Amino acid sequence: MKRQSTIGKRIRFHCLLLVCALGQQEVVRAEEVKVISTVEWVKNYLELKGDANFEEKTSTMTIRRLENNSTPSLPLQLLPTSVKRVVLQGRRIEDSDLQAVSTWPDVAAVEVSDGNTVTDKGIFYLSAMVQLKEITLGETDVGSAGINAFSRHKNIRHITVVNQNRISQLRCFSIEDMPALNSLAITGSKIVYFKIARVDHLTEIVVDSTLLEIVEIEGAAIKELDLRNTTVNKVILRNVPQLKDLDLSNTKVTPNTLSQIAIESPGLKIKVNKHR
Numbered sequence: 010m011k012r013q014s015t016i017g018k019r020i021r022f023h024c025l026l027l028v029c030a031l032g033q034q035e036v037v038r039a040e041e042v043k044v045i046s047t048v049e050w051v052k053n054y055l056e057l058k059g060d061a062n063f064e065e066k067t068s069t070m071t072i073r074r075l076e077n078n079s080t081p082s083l084p085l086q087l088l089p090t091s092v093k094r095v096v097l098q099g100r101r102i103e104d105s106d107l108q109a110v111s112t113w114p115d116v117a118a119v120e121v122s123d124g125n126t127v128t129d130k131g132i133f134y135l136s137a138m139v140q141l142k143e144i145t146l147g148e149t150d151v152g153s154a155g156i157n158a159f160s161r162h163k164n165i166r167h168i169t170v171v172n173q174n175r176i177s178q179l180r181c182f183s184i185e186d187m188p189a190l191n192s193l194a195i196t197g198s199k200i201v202y203f204k205i206a207r208v209d210h211l212t213e214i215v216v217d218s219t220l221l222e223i224v225e226i227e228g229a230a231i232k233e234l235d236l237r238n239t240t241v242n243k244v245i246l247r248n249v250p251q252l253k254d255l256d257l258s259n260t261k262v263t264p265n266t267l268s269q270i271a272i273e274s275p276g277l278k279i280k281v282n283k284h285r
Contacts (some may be wrong), residue, residue: 050089074101104131131154
């Protein structure tokens with residue numbers, strides 16, 4: 010009996026994801042999926058009146074689906090090889106496009122820009138990509154459930170979330186059990202509750218939210234935490250032994266909270282200038 014090729018195994022695995030994710034009824038059969046070269050994939054998509062280009066030096070595929078054009082959704086049946094990074098740009102980017110990208114065998118980084126029609130459903134597909142190492146979400150409609158879907162992912166190292174549209178649904182940012190996560194940046198958001206737990210290799214956190222009230226961190230390798238000029242009023246820190254500097258300048262943190270932080274994190278240098 011012939012040994013199955015690595016690509017063959019990948020095709021079957023990713024097709025299984027298409028069936029399982031979100032309980033989809035639509036099935037893409039293994040025999041319908043075709044692995045093709047990147048050049049051939051771009052040519053095929055351009056023939057469909059799509060807009061894409063591949064930069065060989067960085068192995069980056071950029072796909073634009075802008076509001077003022079009628080570019081088609083990405084084909085589920087065609088899997089390009091050698092694509093390490095995917096950039097999806099435009100207000101016509103849809104969850105089905107993320108579904109297609111999630112089956113590409115070599116993709117380690119995905120960036121969505123101006124993706125205001127991308128929802129939790131699309132993120133669920135990405136969270137199933139075991140090889141994914143970096144995710145950037147810009148101006149999407151992803152809510153708390155979509156963000157939380159990345160919890161327990163073993164390989165993601167970097168998460169960036171910028172200018173979320175779904176203000177009422179992304180009030181809580183919560184992830185946990187991500188052993189490879191190294192940096193996390195959230196800017197231009199309306200998050201009220203920020204919680205991370207058991208992210209032991211996380212060394213960098215940026216949280217910029219005009220509505221931030223509660224920050225809870227358990228198990229991280231950060232050395233400093235800057236929460237100045239936010240509306241945060243409660244900070245809970247557990248098992249963050251490397252944390253040396255905490256900036257709470259111009260926040261709403263109360264004296265009781267400061268006392269509790271001092272008890273839980275003795276030796277921590279806390280900067281407080283004034284309260285809002």
